[in-house]
Amino acid sequence: AYCKMLIEDQLQRSNLGKLVPNEVIKYYLRSDVVGLLTDDELFHSDHKSVFSEIRVGFRLENAGLVFIPCLISNQWLLIVANFIDCRFDVLNPDKVTSDETKKVISTIIHNFKGIFMQSYSRTCRFNIRIFPTTYVEVPKQKFRNDSGVFVLWFLQTYNGIGLPNFSHVDIEAIREVLLFQLVCFPYNEERLPIAKKFVDKYFESLLQVTRELKVIAAVNSRRFLVLKSYISRRKHLVLSIRMLYLFSFCDLLVQSSQLM
Numbered sequence: 662a663y664c665k666m667l668i669e670d671q672l673q674r675s676n677l678g679k680l681v682p683n684e685v686i687k688y689y690l691r692s693d694v695v696g697l698l699t700d701d702e703l704f705h706s707d708h709k710s711v712f713s714e715i716r717v718g719f720r721l722e723n724a725g726l727v728f729i730p731c732l733i734s735n736q737w738l739l740i741v742a743n744f745i746d747c748r749f750d751v752l753n754p755d756k757v758t759s760d761e762t763k764k765v766i767s768t769i770i771h772n773f774k775g776i777f778m779q780s781y782s783r784t785c786r787f788n789i790r791i792f793p794t795t796y797v798e799v800p801k802q803k804f805r806n807d808s809g810v811f812v813l814w815f816l817q818t819y820n821g822i823g824l825p826n827f828s829h830v831d832i833e834a835i836r837e838v839l840l841f842q843l844v845c846f847p848y849n850e851e852r853l854p855i856a857k858k859f860v861d862k863y864f865e866s867l868l869q870v871t872r873e874l875k876v877i878a879a880v881n882s883r884r885f886l887v888l889k890s891y892i893s894r895r896k897h898l899v900l901s902i903r904m905l906y907l908f909s910f911c912d913l914l915v916q917s918s919q920l921m
Contacts, residue, residue, distance in 0.1 A: 668688070685820055688724045690728065737808040747788075748795050774792070813839050
């Protein structure tokens with residue numbers, strides 16, 4: 662769902678002519694495609710449609726970064742096909758990358774290369790066959806169940822060069838921002854009635870929040886991101902979303918009791 666939100670956000674801003682100047686075009690692979698790439702006996706020619714222009718929405722070779730969020734041994738990490746610098750970047754919030762995990766990473770990258778070459782055999786931009794794999798230095802998690810939050814923030818802030826200097830201390834604030842974005846994304850297809858009222862009321866403000874976060878990610882890729890300061894500037898929205906969650910949960914309980 663989060664990857665779909667980021668794709669839709671980029672599409673909407675592109676259609677409105679509101680992309681940040683020199684913004685890198687990104688694409689985010691869905692979980693079913695990532696699952697496909699983990700198959701070490703995959704026939705690449707049978708699956709070239711997953712990278713097709715019809716499926717992706719544009720020619721994938723024209724992207725700058727392609728994000729591949731992976732769940733390996735109950736831990737999330739991120740692989741990025743970096744078409745800008747012609748390499749594969751691995752961002753692992755865990756302190757140690759085991760041999761088993763490295764093997765799965767190698768399989769995913771091998772299959773990505775194979776399917777891409779089947780889909781774009783005539784591309785002149787780069788030779789993906791010779792892309793090396795680089796392990797990027799990233800902030801490390803303190804608790805294993807935080808890996809998903811770290812990877813979601815990597816998805817939003819990694820620009821192919823570096824990341825904001827955050828740590829596990831900032832995780833609570835990051836969770837609030839991520840949940841706020843996901844539940845209140847203005848272009849969500851479905852919402853609980855109470856969420857719809859909230860989004861309708863704050864639609865323009867929510868669009869502004871999305872733009873501000875994109876600018877922060879683009880401009881401050883090498884600087885510490887003071888998330889709590891950002892949240893305090895949007896205090897009325899954050900307090901409202903906390904109440905929204907409470908009322909939404911109560912609403913779900915009522916609906917469930919009515920069905921029993």
